[in-house]
Amino acid sequence: MSHSNPPSPKRFSGSGPLTGRIRVPGDKSISHRSIMLGALAVGETRVTGLLEGEDVLATAAAMRAMGAKVERGEDGTWRINGVGVGSLLQPQQALDMGNSGTSTRLLMGLVASHPITAMFTGDASLSKRPMGRVIDPLSQMGASFEASPGGRLPLMLRGISPAVPITYRLPVASAQVKSAVLLAGLNTAGTTTVIEPVPTRDHSERMLRGFGASLEVGEENGERIIRIHGEADLKPQDIVVPGDPSSAAFFAVAALLVPGSDLVIENVGLNPTRAALFDVLRDMGGQIEELDRREVGGEPVADLRVRHSALSGVEVDPAVVPAMVDEFPILFVAAALAQGTTTTSGLEELRVKESDRITAMANALTLAGARAEEREDGLVIHGTGGDPLPGTPAGAEVTTHLDHRIAMSMAVAGLASREGVAVDDTAPVATSFPTFETLLAKATGTS
Ligand SMILES: O=C(O)C1=C[C@@H](OP(=O)(O)O)[C@@H](O)[C@H](O)C1
Numbered sequence: 076m077s078h079s080n081p082p083s084p085k086r087f088s089g090s091g092p093l094t095g096r097i098r099v100p101g102d103k104s105i106s107h108r109s110i111m112l113g114a115l116a117v118g119e120t121r122v123t124g125l126l127e128g129e130d131v132l133a134t135a136a137a138m139r140a141m142g143a144k145v146e147r148g149e150d151g152t153w154r155i156n157g158v159g160v161g162s163l164l165q166p167q168q169a170l171d172m173g174n175s176g177t178s179t180r181l182l183m184g185l186v187a188s189h190p191i192t193a194m195f196t197g198d199a200s201l202s203k204r205p206m207g208r209v210i211d212p213l214s215q216m217g218a219s220f221e222a223s224p225g226g227r228l229p230l231m232l233r234g235i236s237p238a239v240p241i242t243y244r245l246p247v248a249s250a251q252v253k254s255a256v257l258l259a260g261l262n263t264a265g266t267t268t269v270i271e272p273v274p275t276r277d278h279s280e281r282m283l284r285g286f287g288a289s290l291e292v293g294e295e296n297g298e299r300i301i302r303i304h305g306e307a308d309l310k311p312q313d314i315v316v317p318g319d320p321s322s323a324a325f326f327a328v329a330a331l332l333v334p335g336s337d338l339v340i341e342n343v344g345l346n347p348t349r350a351a352l353f354d355v356l357r358d359m360g361g362q363i364e365e366l367d368r369r370e371v372g373g374e375p376v377a378d379l380r381v382r383h384s385a386l387s388g389v390e391v392d393p394a395v396v397p398a399m400v401d402e403f404p405i406l407f408v409a410a411a412l413a414q415g416t417t418t419t420s421g422l423e424e425l426r427v428k429e430s431d432r433i434t435a436m437a438n439a440l441t442l443a444g445a446r447a448e449e450r451e452d453g454l455v456i457h458g459t460g461g462d463p464l465p466g467t468p469a470g471a472e473v474t475t476h477l478d479h480r481i482a483m484s485m486a487v488a489g490l491a492s493r494e495g496v497a498v499d500d501t502a503p504v505a506t507s508f509p510t511f512e513t514l515l516a517k518a519t520g521t522s
C-alpha cells in the first residue's frame with residue numbers, strides 16, 4: 076500500500092479518436108464512506124460498484140484492523156459486517172494509509188471518539204500533507220496527538236470516550252475536515268455541529284442519513300450548518316456506488332481534445348458538489364451531453380456523451396473550486412489546447428494535495444510545450460488554439476511526485492501531442508483508477 080511499488084515510467088503518444096462506450100470505476104469518496112459506515116453498522120452492508128483502488132483498500136484494511144469483517148465476494152459485491160458505533164477495537168499495528176488523505180483524515184475522526192490508540196503512517200507524499208486541520212477540532216473534542224513536526228504523519232492518536240461535542244466552523248473548505256468532525260460526533264453524546272462557510276462535497280451527510288444517523292442540514296446567514304446527534308445506531312445498507320466523476324474527467328477531456336472523438340462515459344456521478352468541471356468545459360465550448368439522467372444510490376447520475384470540440388479559454392469563477400477541486404490538473408490540460416487564455420484563482424488548496432498541483436502542472440505542461448504562468452493561487456494558461464502540444468523533449472520526462480492526477484492528466488496531454496509525453500511514474504494511478512490504461516486502450520481502439 077505504501078508505494079514501495081517500483082516507479083513505472085511510460086510515454087503517452089498521439090492517439091486516434093476516442094469512441095464507443097466506457098464505464099469508469101466507482102466513486103472514491105463514496106467507496107471510502109461506504110466501508111467506514113458499514114464497519115460501524117451492526118449486520119451486513121453490501122456494496123456494489125466499490126472502487127477497488129489502493130486508497131479504498133487502505134480504508135478496508137484499517138477497518139478490518141479495528142474489528143470489522145470486510146470481504147469481496149466472487150461476484151464483485153463487498154460484504155461488510157460492522158462492530159457497532161462505539162465498538163471499534165484497538166488496532167494491533169500501525170494503520171498504513173498509503174497515499175490516501177481521505178482515509179487518514181476520516182479515520183482520525185472515527186478513532187478520536189473511541190477509547191483506542193492508533194498510529195497512522197503513510198507514503199512519502201502523504202507524510203508531507205497537513206494534518207493540523209483535523210488535529211485542531213479533534214483535540215477540542217478531547218483526543219490527543221503525538222504528530223511529526225508540522226502536524227504530519229506518522230502520528231499517534233489517542234481517542235477518548237466520552238468525547239466532547241463541539242461547534243466547529245471550517246477554516247478551510249474541506250470535506251475531509253468536515254467529515255472527520257461528523258464521524259467523531261457519531262460516537263459523541265450530544266450535538267456536534269459543523270459550520271461550512273463554503274459548501275463542499277456532501278457524501279458524508281447523505282450516507283450518514285442513509286445509515287440512519289440523526290443528522291440535520293440547515294442554512295443560516297448563507298452558511299451550511301450540519302448537526303449530528305451522537306450515539307445513534309447505524310443500520311446496515313445495500314449501497315450502489317456511482318461512477319467517479321473525477322475519473323470520468325480524464326476521458327471527457329481526452330475526447331474533447333482528440334479530433335474525431337465521440338465517446339459515451341456511462342454511469343457518471345453528477346452530485347452538484349462534485350460536477351463543476353463539466354459545466355466549465357461546456358462554457359469553454361465542449362460538447363458534453365447528459366443522457367438518461369437518473370438516481371443511483373441516492374446520487375444523481377447520467378451517461379455523458381462527449382464529442383471533439385473547439386475550446387475557448389475562460390476565467391474560472393473561484394466559487395466553483397470546491398465542486399471541482401480534484402479536476403484542475405485535467406482542466407489545465409484542456410486549457411492548454413483552447414483558443415485564448417484561461418485564468419484560474421483561489422486554488423491554494425491544490426498546493427497540499429498528493430503534490431503541489433499548481434507547481435507540478437505548471438512544470439509538466441511547460442515541459443510538454445504549453446504556455447503556463449504560475450501564480451500564488453492558480454495558473455494562467457495560454458492555449459494553442461487546438462494545435463497539438465509539441466510533447467516532452469527526448470530524454471526528458473514529467474515529474475509526477477507520487478500524484479495519480481498529475482500522471483493521468485499528462486497522459487491525456489500526451490494523446491493530444493505531436494511527439495508524446497513521457498511520465499516518470501504511472502504506479503500511483505492505481506490509488507484511484509487502476510483500470511485507467513485499459514480503458515484508454517479500449518476507447519482509442521488500441522487494446
Ligand atoms: O472527502 C473526500 O472524499 C475528499 C475531499 C477532497 O479533499 P479536501 O477535503 O482536502 O478538499 C478531495 O480532494 C479528495 O480527493 C476527496
Ligand SMILES: C=C(OP(=O)(O)O)C(=O)O
Pocket residue numbers: 130174175176177178401428429480507
Ligand atoms: C486529493 C485526493 O485524494 P486524497 O486527499 O484522499 O489523497 C485526490 O484523489 O485527488
